[in-house]
Amino acid sequence: MKQTPDPLSISPLAWALLGGLALIWGSSFLSNRAALEGAGVATVVFLRVLGGAVLLWIWVAVRNLPVPRDPRYLGRFLIMGLLNNAIPFSLIVWGQKHIDSGLASILNASTAIFGALIAALVFADERLSPRKMTGIAIGFAGVVVAIGPDALRGFDLTSAGQLAILGASLSYGFAGAYARFAIKGLRPEVSAAGMLTGGAIWTLPILLITEGMPSLDYAPSVWFAMLWLGFGCSALAYLLYYRILALAGAANLALVTLLIPPVAIVAGWAVYDERLGWAEGAGFALLALGLMILNRHPSKRVAPAKTP
Numbered sequence: 001m002k003q004t005p006d007p008l009s010i011s012p013l014a015w016a017l018l019g020g021l022a023l024i025w026g027s028s029f030l031s032n033r034a035a036l037e038g039a040g041v042a043t044v045v046f047l048r049v050l051g052g053a054v055l056l057w058i059w060v061a062v063r064n065l066p067v068p069r070d071p072r073y074l075g076r077f078l079i080m081g082l083l084n085n086a087i088p089f090s091l092i093v094w095g096q097k098h099i100d101s102g103l104a105s106i107l108n109a110s111t112a113i114f115g116a117l118i119a120a121l122v123f124a125d126e127r128l129s130p131r132k133m134t135g136i137a138i139g140f141a142g143v144v145v146a147i148g149p150d151a152l153r154g155f156d157l158t159s160a161g162q163l164a165i166l167g168a169s170l171s172y173g174f175a176g177a178y179a180r181f182a183i184k185g186l187r188p189e190v191s192a193a194g195m196l197t198g199g200a201i202w203t204l205p206i207l208l209i210t211e212g213m214p215s216l217d218y219a220p221s222v223w224f225a226m227l228w229l230g231f232g233c234s235a236l237a238y239l240l241y242y243r244i245l246a247l248a249g250a251a252n253l254a255l256v257t258l259l260i261p262p263v264a265i266v267a268g269w270a271v272y273d274e275r276l277g278w279a280e281g282a283g284f285a286l287l288a289l290g291l292m293i294l295n296r297h298p299s300k301r302v303a304p305a306k307t308p
Helices: 012-035 041-063 072-095 101-108 111-122 130-147 157-182 188-210 220-248 256-272 278-295
Strands: none
Touching: 012 072, 012 101, 012 220, 012 256, 041 072, 041 188, 041 220, 072 101, 072 157, 072 188, 101 130, 101 157, 101 256, 101 278, 111 130, 111 157, 111 278, 130 157, 130 278, 188 220, 256 278
16 A cells, blocks of 8 residues: 655655646636626536536547446446536535635635545544544634624525535535545546536536526636636646645645635735635634644554545
């Protein structure tokens, strides 16, 4: 079993790729907001998953990677596309109609907390140790603080937007658990292309029913945002993700969860003058502490890598 490298021993290449992935996924929240200025939620999500799927299938074809012929994978790609793409992307984009990009990125960092909790409930080898329970508890405390007391006084669209982001994180957690056996043994590029295709199949009818055929008459900024969501935040991000996984291991890859919110917060401030309050900052600090505790492994223990 391959040992996970210590964060201090990660190669400069792995650190560079990790930073690049954080910049890409951090920019997705800004891109969502920009795309929503001219397109509907279903359009943004469909064009993102479709664009990412097309680009990754081209990559698979150019690299001549093996594609599974077992028809059971068609159903698995549909389930993965639903849990890892269609549901969370839709909830995040809709949520960002009502909350700022920075807050959305902070709440989205709870993905790792939900993932650890679901894995502990599903898999015998992922039991909740005292360390994990502490990390999860602190992480959820951070979510509560980031949401703030106002959400407890009255339910409005802001509250709904926050819950939508948390719903996306929960869906990612279920996707991670399902992926552990559903796409085991496949090349990661093929898995990513398959699940994005599944996401496109789910979102197309929703698009046609709720918004109709896209007019495609969008401002350049809207087009750029949607193209970046498909090319950068989906296709390129998946390629970087699995490259980092191979170089540094799953525990170190989890560091990207802590790097995404600062990128999204700065981008939202620079472009849209978004400003977060003390509650959001304190909530992120607690979330970061919980994630660090959750992902800290005893020095002599070797942890198996997990893929989302």
